[in-house]
Amino acid sequence: MSQRVDLRFNDRPVRVPHGVTLFDAASWNGIAIDSTCGGHGTCKKCRVRFKTDPPAPTSLDVRAYTSAEIQDGWRLACRTAATTDADVEVPPLTTRPKAATVGVGRQVILRPAVRKRYLELDEPSLADQATDLERVLRAISDLAEKADLAVLRTLSRTLRDADFKVTAVVSDDTLIAVEPGDTTQRAFGLAFDLGTTTVVGTLLDLTTGTPAAVASMLNKQQPFGADVIARISATMLDPAAAGKLRELAVETLTELASAVCEEGGVRPAEVYEVALAGNATMVHLVLGFDPEAVGVAPFIMAARLLPEVRASDLGVPAHPQARAVVFPAFGAYVGGDITAGLLASGMDRDPRVRLFIDIGTNCEIVLGGRDWLTATAAPAGPAFEGASIRCGMRAADGAIEAVTVTGDGDLKLTVIGDTEPTGLCGSGLVDAVAALADAGLLDASGRFITEDEARIVAPALAARFATIGKERVFVLSGSVYLSQRDIRELQFAKAAIATGWRILLEDAGLTEEDVKQVLLAGSFGSYLSAKSAIRIGLVPGIGTRRIIAAGNVAGEGAKMALLSVRDRAAALALLEEVRYVELSDRSDFNDRFIAELSF
Numbered sequence: 398m399s400q401r402v403d404l405r406f407n408d409r410p411v412r413v414p415h416g417v418t419l420f421d422a423a424s425w426n427g428i429a430i431d432s433t434c435g436g437h438g439t440c441k442k443c444r445v446r447f448k449t450d451p452p453a454p455t456s457l458d459v460r461a462y463t464s465a466e467i468q469d470g471w472r473l474a475c476r477t478a479a480t481t482d483a484d485v486e487v488p489p490l491t492t493r494p495k496a497a498t499v500g501v502g503r504q505v506i507l508r509p510a511v512r513k514r515y516l517e518l519d520e521p522s523l524a525d526q527a528t529d530l531e532r533v534l535r536a537i538s539d540l541a542e543k544a545d546l547a548v549l550r551t552l553s554r555t556l557r558d559a560d561f562k563v564t565a566v567v568s569d570d571t572l573i574a575v576e577p578g579d580t581t582q583r584a585f586g587l588a589f590d591l592g593t594t595t596v597v598g599t600l601l602d603l604t605t606g607t608p609a610a611v612a613s614m615l616n617k618q619q620p621f622g623a624d625v626i627a628r629i630s631a632t633m634l635d636p637a638a639a640g641k642l643r644e645l646a647v648e649t650l651t652e653l654a655s656a657v658c659e660e661g662g663v664r665p666a667e668v669y670e671v672a673l674a675g676n677a678t679m680v681h682l683v684l685g686f687d688p689e690a691v692g693v694a695p696f697i698m699a700a701r702l703l704p705e706v707r708a709s710d711l712g713v714p715a716h717p718q719a720r721a722v723v724f725p726a727f728g729a730y731v732g733g734d735i736t737a738g739l740l741a742s743g744m745d746r747d748p749r750v751r752l753f754i755d756i757g758t759n760c761e762i763v764l765g766g767r768d769w770l771t772a773t774a775a776p777a778g779p780a781f782e783g784a785s786i787r788c789g790m791r792a793a794d795g796a797i798e799a800v801t802v803t804g805d806g807d808l809k810l811t812v813i814g815d816t817e818p819t820g821l822c823g824s825g826l827v828d829a830v831a832a833l834a835d836a837g838l839l840d841a842s843g844r845f846i847t848e849d850e851a852r853i854v855a856p857a858l859a860a861r862f863a864t865i866g867k868e869r870v871f872v873l874s875g876s877v878y879l880s881q882r883d884i885r886e887l888q889f890a891k892a893a894i895a896t897g898w899r900i901l902l903e904d905a906g907l908t909e910e911d912v913k914q915v916l917l918a919g920s921f922g923s924y925l926s927a928k929s930a931i932r933i934g935l936v937p938g939i940g941t942r943r944i945i946a947a948g949n950v951a952g953e954g955a956k957m958a959l960l961s962v963r964d965r966a967a968a969l970a971l972l973e974e975v976r977y978v979e980l981s982d983r984s985d986f987n988d989r990f991i992a993e994l995s996f
């Protein structure tokens with residue numbers, strides 16, 4: 398695990414990776430320091446004072462401060478690395494930085510990689526023979542030092558047609574476009590959460606940090622199977638499938654991009670950056686990498702950190718020079734969507750021990766806080782998506798999404814779309830099993846009790862037992878029922894997940910009570926009843942108020958990457974900080990799994 402440094406900014410303690418600048422350290426923690434150059438060392442506004450033991454001044458400090466100020470501990474925050482614990486004073490702001498609330502209540506100070514500046518340039522003359530590019534770069538020396546080749550194809554004409562009044566568009570430190578006139582108020586980015594099932598696209602206004610439009614749709618790869626293993630298998634069986642899967646992912650992203658651009662009144666050429674969070678398989682497929690090695694032991698990805706990716710590599714309609722930020726994965730089964738989710742939920746900044754669980758066919762689990770993080774993946778199977786459940790269905794109209802026992806001991810069902818129930822989705826399944834267990838209709842091993850016993854322990858529910866074929870079932874409503882096998886499926890899924898977090902806790906020398914909060918990521922987490930999740934042992938029994946639905950944190954992380962280069966860097970730093978625990982390696986996994994099956 399990387400070394401950390403304890404800092405205090407105006408008496409507020411923060412813990413940051415060793416070696417980051419004080420400017421970045423403050424910004425990551427939502428503390429604003431004055432700046433107009435964004436940390437490039439040119440504005441000299443990022444004044445901070447070390448209350449004790451200031452580090453040696455840099456050559457820029459010597460130019461920015463008087464010797465008395467240097468003596469007094471004043472330094473430029475963007476030039477000073479955090480190498481030892483320090484108590485630092487940050488003066489009140491003279492300019493108000495723009496900030497946006499993203500992720501799980503995270504305040505992000507706006508510092509996108511994409512920046513625009515309006516320029517009124519001197520026209521060339523015999524006395525000023527600078528080339529067109531030199532002329533532009535000279536005017537934005539604090540922003541960019543190089544240019545994309547494509548800029549030069551139109552630069553000369555653009556400058557002259559616009560009377561040398563142009564807007565420079567910079568991505569990181571590279572000039573990517575020069576536009577006629579003042580377009581500084583028009584800069585957009587597209588954030589994608591590329592899920593195996595659902596894909597969400599958000600169009601972000603990079604000048605304000607606010608979403609201009611959001612849309613979601615099912616991943617068009619669905620016909621190739623519901624989960625990543627099915628899709629990888631498809632590529633192994635048919636050499637043409639990988640190409641088709643790529644096309645379908647690109648089509649999905651393109652449709653979403655077009656929809657949000659239209660809704661937001663934005664031309665694709667005004668989208669200068671794209672961020673994408675997805676699991677390792679989705680990223681392999683959309684970029685055209687062979688996913689086979691991800692699907693078979695020892696589960697190896699083509700790359701963890703990717704070379705520069707352009708929006709055009711993802712097939713997304715955007716400015717031709719737009720870059721794409723693709724979140725890196727920890728491993729084949731803890732992907733970039735989890736890296737993005739950890740960023741959005743601030744797992745690496747919070748001193749509390751928290752548990753992050755993203756429930757799906759493959760369930761990703763991360764435990765820890767700002768000092769340490771460990772992660773694992775548990776094969777939960779498709780029960781929560783309704784795939785292996787007799788009356789299972791997706792969370793769509795007609796699905797029973799919640800089940801409670803009423804005061805008179807009967808059942809109350811909540812159905813999506815307020816229609817006749819046609820099936821049971823994941824959250825309804827968890828509720829139904831928890832309700833049956835609470836009513837005493839299941840024994841500890843998960844088996845239905847006999848009808849005679851049921852008439853004694855829960856008379857209002859006993860009549861719901863029936864036999865379909867040779868199987869005993871519990872009827873929820875009309876044709877929707879829960880079979881003994883369904884309960885077994887849920888037991889397997891919850892046991893895999895519970896084994897995962899218990900192993901992480903034990904490895905850290907902790908118990909359930911040490912967990913201060915559970916964050917349930919993803920859409921399933923939003924619908925799951927905390928009470929039922931605790932009842933069946935899916936999450937630690939730490940009280941319902943501490944079980945938090947974190948929402949679409951992968952998409953939120955992608956938005957943060959567009960709005961803040963510092964948060965983007967923090968996501969990369971996570972790769973170094975998270976220790977991965979492989980469950981399939983553990984000789985004790987099976988015994989523990991069996992122990993977790995009971996309710």
Ligand code: FES
Pocket residue numbers: 420431432433434435436437438439440441442443473474475476
């Ligand atoms: S932020 Fe501008 S000089 Fe430090």
